[in-house]
Amino acid sequence: MPDAHILEVDQLTLRFGGLTALDNVSFDIKEGEILGLIGPNGAGKTTCFNAITGVYKPTSGTISFRGESLAGKKRFEITQSGIARTFQNIRLFPTMTALENVLVGADAQHSTGILSALFRLPKHRREEEAGHRRAMELLRFMGLHTKADELAANLSYGDQRRLEIARAMATNPKLICLDEPAAGFNPQEKRVLMDLIRKVRDQGFTVLLIEHDMRLVMGVTDRIVVLEFGKKIAEGTPAEIRDNPAVIAAYLGVEEEDAS
Amino acid sequence: MSKIKSALAAMPKPVKIALWVLLALLAYALPLLEPPFITTPGVDFGGVLFVVTMYMLVALGLNIVVGYAGLLDLGYVGFYAIGAYTVAILTSFHANWPLLLALPVAIVATTISGVLLGAPTLRVRGDYLAIVTLGFGEIIRLVAVNTEWLGERKGISNIARPPSIGGTEGVFEIPHLNWDSGVPLLDFNDSTKFLVFGVLDQIPYYWMGLTVVIVVLFADYLIKNSRVGRAWEATREDEDAAELMGVPTFRFKLLAFATGAFIGGLAGALYASRQNFINPDSFLLLFSILFLAAVVVGGQGNRWGVLVGAALVAYLPQRFREFDDFRVLVFGLALVVLAVLRPEGLFPPKRTVRAKQLEHELDELEEGTDSEGEEKARA
Amino acid sequence: MNFEFFFNNLPSLTVSGLAFGAIYALIALGYTMVYGVLQLINFAHSEVFMYGTFAMLWTVMALGGADADGVELVAILLASLVAAMALSAIVALVLERVAYRPLIKRNAPRLIALISAIGASFVLAELMGLRDRVAGWLGLEDDLSDYVGKARINNSIAGVVEAPRWDIGGVSVSSIDILVILSAVAMMVVVDQFVRRSKLGKGIRATAQDPETASMMGVNPTRTIQMTFLIGGLMAGVAAFLYMLKIETTKFDVGFLLGVKAFTAAVLGGIGNLRGALLGGLVLGVAEIWGSALLGTEWRHVVAFVLLVVILLFRPTGLLGESLGKARA
Known part of the structure; x- marks a missing residue:
């Protein structure tokens, strides 16, 4: 099934005290694609990663991986079941x-x-x-x-x-989540890395990619989900995202309401 | 030093093995050689060496917990006590088992106690673990003090000794060396019977202790160089990252705790058998601190360093008994000085050395380019 | 289980437990504040307390407390309180300077700092326990024989203070116990307010929360750490004074068990949390005395440790949670 969903995030909400870090976010990842997760700083991208990999328990909503809910699974079990990740600030041993x-x-x-x-x-x-x-x-x-x-x-x-x-x-994951793998790279290094990510996908991995640099994300991903203030504001192919006024507004730092 | 090391590393494998065997033989022969200066005046040298092997054993066990898995255990003496008391109860106080039957039971009991202590406490944060284990060590001792069934303060005597080989006369006798005339001479009046675990001659106990140390050393090497060793190290370095890389960190911490308890119980049981007598004062909290000091002085994480640390902690106070009153004072000073001047221990793990070297080289490189730049600027 | 004894004496047992608890709490303050700022178990803090007990003892001896009474005795006791606070504070500051600062500067791992603390604890205790020898080297053993003799056994001021027992609502309680409880609580309130309101106190809280930012905002970290040790030392001195009033004897190794208890109290209340230290101390003191009344005094320390383990299992951050930095401090 080329179009099978490997990961389904359904109405995911995460609250810390009074702060809502993720608000009713839903998206899925198809097997074998590179999905970009983008958004301005503090949009909730890494929080979303942490929810998927079991670091945070969702306040509500479900995440299922290959048709099976991840709720209640320990972090190492999630990894063993086929989701691996990297860290925004390197955490090697x-x-x-x-x-x-x-x-x-x-x-x-x-x-x-x-x-x-x-x-x-x-x-x-x-x-x-x-x-x-x-x-x-x-x-x-x-x-x-x-x-x-x-x-x-x-x-x-x-x-x-x-x-x-x-x-x-x-x-040996099915899905590999990369949290800003190009952070701190110069443009040349970034390009090399993006080629590498494509090669990773060609080896049969599905890739979820958080990246800041819009241009790079556009170049490498098959589809993009855009978060802002914990909400999903757009989803689509790079071309669709590029022309989406809400995304442009978010990236220019203008509130939609203000703009209108 | 590093030249010797690289020369050693370059030698062919059979030569290396031969050297190791030679070293081991030397270790076994040490109490027979009675080398001047090293031997302990006024105290039985074989007995001192036996205590050294017990400290080595304990240090190897604690090194797994503290050095490999990074769990601070301040109550390790508790496991030592459980091993010793189990043997004491089974071979003397409440039953008449032979030592070889009681020993495995003691080890199993200690390992189980490690799991029982670890299962609830390894979930709490590291510093709390330190204080909980400290409490554990004290509870074990106080329970022994207060329980009639455990002999209270009087303790338990007549603990079984290991079985001798060849009856009370042994299979053969090995003469010691005598250095009184300045040159070593064989002294047939002073000999050790092979292999009699008696009251006076402590050397057979030392041989037994040394053998166990060597076996544990091998086991330590095999476990460290495997998935288990890597999981411990990863957990110590970054527990969250390890968990997210699929390491069941809690399980491995518990495993480290249980393995440490296993070795601690083994040491305690052997100690009780050689002492023939134990009471709660053999398990003061001070010993937990001494054990920890042995690990840290030598260089936690490095099994050879830990052995040297244990040897120093056990041997020095015996060798310099005239300073007996000051030994805790000197010991405390040594800990402070060591922590301030050489925090990675006397013999840090090779890796730390390597990392430091690289850092140093980089520093030099930077300085080098700096001075070059200055020269250029001057020109 | 001796329920009859327990219920017949419940009020006076409780008062006694609270008095012990109050002393634990004052010592716990030193642990909890240093931990809050440095994340270091100041293992040698127990010796800071022990030196305070000797300062109190020696002052009472030197000023002739045994023959004094009335106003004169009160004056001598006040002088001994000052001496205890002073010596404890000095030891705490020396400890910080010698055993910790070099490590903090190098950002050494916490285990190493703990080792240094353990070493310093040994050194301090043994110096006190070998004070006859030390005086001998200095040729002072004859002049100081009253003070350096009995170096390794109990030293006592028994009989100097004869405290009346008060009858409160039909329950006989020791006036010393009441004094201990009230002054300990008063000192805790003073420190709590100091840390909350004064500029230095705010510096301590800021450093506890985020050392880097605090130092960028002009808080001098070295001075803040010194301040923390100073307050801990002063309070250990007060604790030493009250302890001597209540127990009347001390010894070079008296610090160890009290230190462990005080640290337990700090963890019990939530380490890094000043009010937690008070609550933890009181709970621990009462539980211990109740426990020993029920099970026999020989089980007293076991009760304390079991309580610690149980509380940590159900509330890993202690009764009130950990926070020197937060407003709760």
């Missing part, structure tokens, strides 16, 4: 090597326990081997294979961003 960081991701699908490890049972060997193979593959894909034994803390900023994506991909 600084004292671990690049390779080990990716291995932690790969371990999400493994079940080696202390006994298998202690007695080097076949399961440990099998999973360790598969994990290493996959991790090196991903590092190569990200151009980081020469730095596999480097500590994550010692990698350059750009390498750290790419390592985060590799780590997320290693969990």
Whole structure:
């Protein structure tokens, strides 16, 4: 089913005390597409990510992944079931090597326990081997294979961003959520990264992308959802979004009511 | 230092293994060699070495909890006590089991107590964990003090010793070295029977302790280099990120706690068996602090550093008994000085060293370009 | 369980528990404020308290408190209060300077700071416990023998203050207990108001909430931290004075258990929260005394720790929640 929905967000609302961070937001992601989630600062993009990955519990509304509700699932269970993410402010494991960081991701699908490890049972060997193979593959894909034994803390900023994506991909997700992966990049680096994201999709992943830079989002995404002040104000193809007056108003910082 | 290290690393594997075996043999032979200066005047050297191995064992266990998983445990002596009391009860106070039967029971009981303590408390924040574990250690001791069934303050004596091999005379005797004349001579009047766990000669206990340390060291290595070790480290570095990368952090913290308890219980049981007698004063809170100090002094997270730290903490006060009154004072000073001057411990994990080196190199590079720039400016 | 004894003596048990609790609360203040500002368990704070008890003891001895009564005794006791507060404050400030500031400057991990605190605690306690030796090195052991003797055993001022028992509504209570409770609560109110209203207090709260922003807004972090230790030290001095009035004996290692209890009180109330420290202290003191009346005094400390564990399980942030920064402080 090429058009099957992998993730459905239905009337999602999130309140913190008196503040409504997300207000009745609904959208879905189709299998194999790159969906952009955009909006001005404080629009609720990262909050939306956090709700999907289980960091926040929705006040109301539901999120279902591959037809199954995520309500009540723990964060690691959500990851194991096939949603992986990166972080807006990089959160690698600084004292671990690049390779080990990716291995932690790969371990999400493994079940080696202390006994298998202690007695080097076949399961440990099998999973360790598969994990290493996959991790090196991903590092190569990200151009980081020469730095596999480097500590994550010692990698350059750009390498750290790419390592985060590799780590997320290693969990073998169906849906991968990238939270401003191009933050802090120059235009040239951004272009390279967008090519990379397309390649990620071509490998069979569905991508949910938060990005600030409108131009880049337009270039890489199949569809775009626009948030403003916690509400969805538009949804459509890049071309439709570009011409949407509400989006233009939001990005120019003019309230619709004021403009009219 | 680093040259020696790289030279060691470059050696072929058989040579390395041979070196390790040699080192281990040396360790086993240490109490027989009675090397001058190192040996402890006035205290039985074998007994001191046995205590050193117990501290090493405890430090390895606590290192899993504190160093690998990053959980601050201030009540580790509680597990040590549970292991010791279980053995004491089963082999002397309420039953007559042989040690080898009681030992596994003690370890299982301690591990279960670790899970029971950890399951509710590992959900609370790190600093609270410190105080809850502190309370746990004290509760265990106070319960022992107040419960008739546990011997109250009087304690429990006649705890079973490990079974000897070859009856009371052993299979063969090994002479010690005597250094009195300035050169080492074999002293056939002073020998150790292999393998008799008696009252006077402590050396067999040391051999037993050392063997257990080596086994635990191997196990530690195998576990650390696996999914389990990575999960611990990831949890320590960033618990939320680890959870979002699919690590069931709570389960792994509990596992670290249980593994630590396992080793602590094992050490406590062996200690009780060698002491033959325990009372609540063997499990003062001070010991939890000493254990923690052993881990931190050596360099938490580095198993070799932790072993050295344990050896120092256990050995120095025995070697310099004339300063016995001042040992806690010196010990406290050492902790402050160490924390202020060398916070990563005497032997930080290799990685920390590597990261620091790189930082240093970068600093130098920057300084270098700066001075170049200055020179250019001057020109 | 000794219910009969418990119910017959409930009022006086409660008063005694509140008095202990009030002392815990005053010590807890030091833990809670330092934790609020630095996120550091100031493990050596118990020794700050212990030095206060000795300052009180020595002052009473030096001024001849044993032979004094009436106004003279009151004057001596007031002098000993000042001495206790002064010595505790000095020890707290030295502690901050030597054991913590170098670490804070380097942004050392919290575990390392805790290790330093534990080390400092050992050093302080042992210096007091070896004061006969220290005086010997200085050649002063004869001149100071009254003060440095009995270095490792109990030192007492028993019999100096003979406090009457009051009959309140048919219940006999110790006047010292009442004094302890009232003065502790009064001191807590003073500190609470100080932190809420004064400029320095606002600096402390600002630093607790967001050190970086606070320092950008002109709050001097070093001075704020010093201030925090100073207040904690002064209150530990008051606690030491009241403790000596009530218990009358002290020892070089008296700090440890009291310190653990006070920290428990701080966590119980919600660490970082001043009013929480008072509530936590009182609850802990009463629970302990009630518990020991029911189960036997030997279970007193066990009751305290079990209470802590249970409360943390059901309310992980303590009774009143954690907040030095928030308006509640």
